Amino acid sequence: MSQPGTRTLELQPTPLRARGTAGTWLTGMALFVCVVMIVGLLGLILVSGSRTFWQRPIENVTLASGQSFYGMRFRTEQSPDMGERTLYRVGNRDLGQQPFRWVDEDEIANRERPDDAVLIERYEWGIWLGVPTRIIEIDDDGGRSVAAEGAQNVLEKLPSYLDAARARHIRAEKIRSDEIAKLNHKLEKLRLTDLNAKLRANSAEHNGHIGYGLWCSLVVLCLGSALGVYVLNAPIPRRLLILAMCLTALGAFVERPWADRPISQEQLDEILAGTSARRIKLAAQFTELTDQVAAIEAEDARYRVEIIDPLTGRFAALSQSQTDEPMKVSQIIRVVQPNKMGLSGKVGLYLSRWWEFISRNPREANTEGGVFPVIIGTLLVTLLLTIAVVPLGVMAALYMREYARQGLVISILRVAINNLAGVPSIVYGVFGLGFFCYGIGGVIDGGPDPSIVLRAGQWWILLFIAAGFAFVAMTISSGGPKNKRGLLGGLAWGAVAILAVIAVFTTPYFDGFFRAKLVDGSPTFGTSGLLWASLTLALLTLPVVIVSAEEAIAAVPGSLREGSYGCGASKWQTIQRVVLPGAMPGILTGAILAMARGAGEVAPLMIVGAVKLAPQLPFEARFPFIFADRSFMHLGFHIYDLGFKSPDSEAARGYVWTTTLLLVTLVVLMNLTAIRIRTKLKARFQSGQF
Amino acid sequence: MTTQPTSTTERSVAHAVQTGVAFEAARHKELVEIDSVLDVSKFSLWYGENRALYDIAMSIPRGKVTALIGPSGCGKSTLLRSVNRLNDLVPSVRTSGEMLLNGRSIYDPGVDVISLRKRVGMVFQKSNPFPMSIFENVVYPLRIAGERKKSVLRDTCERALKSAAIWEEVKDRLHDSALGLSGGQQQRLCIARAVAVEPEVLLMDEPCSALDPIATARIEELIHDISSRYTVLIVTHNMQQASRVSDFTAFMYLGRLVEYGTTKQIFQNPHLPETEQYVTGRFG
Structure with a gap:
């Protein structure tokens, strides 16, 4: 095809280095690593964070030794000595056991999921796993009657008892957080009034009040210079008047006649008498409120529930010191029967736990x-x-x-x-x-720290020096050649600022x-x-x-x-x-x-x-x-x-x-x-x- | 003021620049009887060490369009921006000489630059509507002057937009963003903004250089229309534009005013060879 006089087009292959394929791969890999790390981090947080509140089934684990206990399986891992082991959350901390328990898989003889097993979330001592057996009511003179017996019966009746207990809890909480807190606030105020009065009575050394005549003339001077600033246009007198205004205003403020002045012993006694009278009244109110709360608590103590731990056969106790008394219904936050729960029930529980997590105060060293x-x-x-x-x-x-x-x-x-x-x-x-x-x-x-506080005279000398610097600064920054004024003016203003800070930290008036x-x-x-x-x-x-x-x-x-x-x-x-x-x-x-x-x-x-x-x-x-x-x-x-x-x-x-x-x-x-x-x-x- | 050139060869600008002698511009005799709104006399300007303007002396006729032409870097924009003292924003600017607006000195130390700029409107090379609604753009000069009455603002907006021949296009969307307008519309909006406070002089710094031919034609038409009410001082690179829109033309070169006369004379019968070469496109 080639004709005389024309040359075939020769294409040199582009060298691999110049094509930069490796570069594409390298940069792509870098991006990939970054994405994996970020997605991995966020994914781990998301998965682990959202798993916490999901309710697991309660297993009745029977060991080869014949021992059996209730627990919720947390995770299984390869133990260091080659066997597989499983971590169970067993709760029931008040029995003196660890709330978590490692069990070797080889030791486990049998696992089952009993329908009656319940998980109790309590205000104190964490969760309790067990089987509910009885609800007990105690009447006013100590007589006990069984209101329900057997797991099914108890679980049917418990919700109404729980609702009543929750209503009482809300009532008591309202009294505590609203009214008792208000009273405490008032009592604290009274205490501070006393302390203040005593301080004022004891302050022998103080800056003498300059007297009303002198004070009024200071105010007049201040207002006069303010008027002068407003009226005058000549720069230098105007600047001087601005400074005079500031200094007289400051003087009038620190010597204000309505400031706290020392008081005599009689005045102190009068104040203390007033506060103690009020304190007696508040104490009466306080007793009344605590009585109300005590009544609610007494009512709480009448309703008990027995939930038996299958390992020890003991019920969840009223407190650590009263192990022979079954717990109050009011100690329960929530009763969950996970083995009988459907998916919708579990989702509801999950969401309500999240809501509790966001809207409630922490308990048990923040772990609940x-x-x-x-x-x-x-x-x-x-x-x-x-x-x-x-x-x-x-x-x-x-x-x-x-x-x-x-x-x-x-x-x-x-x-x-x-x-x-x-x-x-x-x-x-x-x-x-x-x-x-x-x-x-x-x-x-x-x-300010008493060791660096100046005497009044020294302090005012400091302020006048600051005012002098301010005058220089104002003069520099409003006149003079444009390109020179920046640095010098800045230095002068800086000196003013430093002196002002020193004045604040050494003032005898505060x-x-x-x-x-x-x-x-x-x-x-x-x-x-x-x-x-x-x-x-x-x-x-x-x-x-x-x-x-x-x-x-x-x-x-x-x-x-x-x-x-x-x-x-x-x-x-x-x-x-x-x-x-x-x-x-x-x-x-x-x-x-x-x-x-x-x-x-x-x-x-x-x-x-x-x-x-x-x-x-x-x-x-x-x-x-x-x-x-x-x-x-x-x-x-x-x-x-x-x-x-x-x-x-x-x-x-x-x-x-x-x-x-x-x-x-x-x-x-x-x-x-x-x-x-x-x-x-x-x-x-x-x-x-x- | 006017001098007929005695000998064109001795009056070469290049010669003046080389030897450093003062250059006396060729002023046409038609300029004698004008009623001037702006008088510039022996005005020079330095950016730091660099001198940008050399003893400019010219009078801008009232109610006419005056075009400043010349090659890039000849100082036309600098001269324009000196009229509303926008050059003050550049640090290290120094001026000498005099500039009188209606007989009052612009560079007097006592002059309030802000109120001066309210009397001298300016339209820039690149349209610069503010990121606000069309209405707020037009009334911006009133707002900063503290005008609050709704009726005044509305009337001014309508009048200014009509002056800028954009009212019909935007009257239904006054409260839309000004940035949604086309380039030509934006430039006319900027003209509306500049004339909203009825300035004495309207400065235009190559107002059409970023526009397509159709938008340019509309702006030129607009300049022609508003020239009956405002004095316009326009900088342009486009010879045809200068000859179409202006009544007077000043040719500048290397910071000096070279020739100043009626547009017709400058384009058809210039006194100096440099001017002729420039307007015919042989130099510049």
Whole structure:
């Protein structure tokens, strides 16, 4: 075919190296490994977490030795000495046995599933496995009558007894949590009133009141300078008047005539008499309420049920010290007859256990019951951290992007902030404990450390020096050559800020908001708690927020800013109306990433406020609703505590998985929300056509 | 002000740039009796060490369209952005000389830049509607001025959109996002936004360079329509566009104003050879 003068086209085969087939495989494998690891982790958590609450059948296991016991098969594994062995959950802890039992498969002679076997979930001492035999009623003079006999009869009648017991339980709980708690709160207030009064009576040394005449002239001076600031336009007198206004206002505040002044012995006696009269009245109310609760408990004690453990033949006892008395019906939470249960019944039980897990308080060293306070604690700490970190981070990012001169200082600052993200979180925890809890919290509780408090005269000299620096700073930053004012003005303002902080920590005019409690030995804010934990986490997540907000702000097109300026908008208006709305998707993404990080953090929380069991929720339906000084429970810390600090790790195992599943679900939900918000907002801010 | 060139060969711009002598632009005699809204005299501008404008002196006639033409980097956009002091946003910008808007200096230290920009509207090369509704885009200048009355906002929106010849197309979807409009519509929306506060001067920085020919034709028609009410100063790369829409044309080169006259004269009978070469496409 080839004609003279034309050459056949010669195609060199592309070498294998250049084709990059190996590269495709390599990158694909890397992705595969990543996916396997992530899916494996999430799958393990999902499977293990969702298995915990599924009801297993009760087996009557007869051993070769003739011994037989009730148990729920947990898992079977190859034992180290070659035989197969099975782990049974046997419950009945109050008989002195381990709630879990390993049995070699070779020893098992027979297994069957008796219909009558029941599982009792109790408020105390964990589960009980056995066969119900009798319901006993005790009348007022101690006479006993059998209300039902035989497993079938008992199981038929038990639900109505349980309902009655539950109604009484709710009633008693209402009295305890509402009325008795209110009384306790009032009594605590009275105690603090006493303590405060005693403190005021004993404070021999105090800053003398400057007298009403002097105080009024201070107020007049302050108002006068405020008027001057309003009227005058000349810069230097105006600045001086601003400072005079601040100083006189501060003076008038620290010498306010309505502040707590020392009281005499007679006044003290009067106050103490008043509180003790009130205390007697409250004590009467208290007795009345406890009587009501006692009556309910006496009623509870009348209904008993016998559930026999087949191994020992003993029934579940009233308490460890009263083993000859059968248990009260009111000690039971739930009776399950798993061997006779259909699929729908099991699903219902499963769902109701999940609901209990989410909505109830923990019991038995957190290995039973629910994690309601843990969820509340996690949500509150996340909420407070978001409220603290987002405005702060966004404002800092705005200043860095929009106002600051892009130069060496800002570059160093940016690197420093990025590095903060890499500091181990435990370091933040230690810092939070030292700085927030003991430093700031200590000052809030009991005022500044007496060893560094200045005398009034010295303190005012410090303030005047600060005012001098402020004057210099104002003068520098409002005049002078444009490119020089940044650094010098910044230094002057920095000096003002440092002096102000020193002034706060050395003031002789403040001795704490919670001094009475502190003297009593219980610090309020001067110890770990919800507020300090939130602020520590806020500090920890600040870099995330600043970096993402800065990127989002920088990504707003310059043409939009120019358009806004071209319309006559000021810089602030442009930021407010164009830059911030445009950057909002990025800012929100950063905020939610920060929330997710904060929600999953454990190490700093162990130091600054998360506890194994919080006596009170940090949230209550009375002012101020969020009690930021209280300690709280946290899902991340809860997992650690259940898994590694639990008295019975085998019993806690299931709860570790379910709690993990809950935490992971929470974090995944937050991230999904972030993605949704981002796509939604992005659609609003992107042009589809060009 | 006007001088007839004595000898065209000595007035070479390249010669002036090389030797560093001041260059006196060729101003046509038709410019003598104009009523000027903007007077620029000996205006120079530096970006840091780089000088972008060299002693520009020109008067912009009121109620006319004036086109600024010239090769890329000749300073036309810089000159345009100097009128509403948008160059202030660039750090290290320095200016000298004078610019008077209706007799008031723009670069006086006491001038409030924000209120100046309210008097000088601007339309940019790339349409830049804000990510808000069409209505909010048009009333943006009023909103930032603090106007809250619904009726005022609504009337202004309608009038501005009608001025920009886009009312009929968007009147039923005023509260839809402005980003859903086509490129040409977006640019007309930006013109509506610029004229919403009745500016003294409307600056246009290559308003059609990102548009297709049909959208361009509509914008040109619009410029022609609004020129009876507003003074328009337009930067363009397109010679045909300059000759179609403008009454006066200024040719700039290397930061200097070279020739300034009526559009007809500049295109048909330029005084300087550089201008002729540029407008006929032989250079630039």
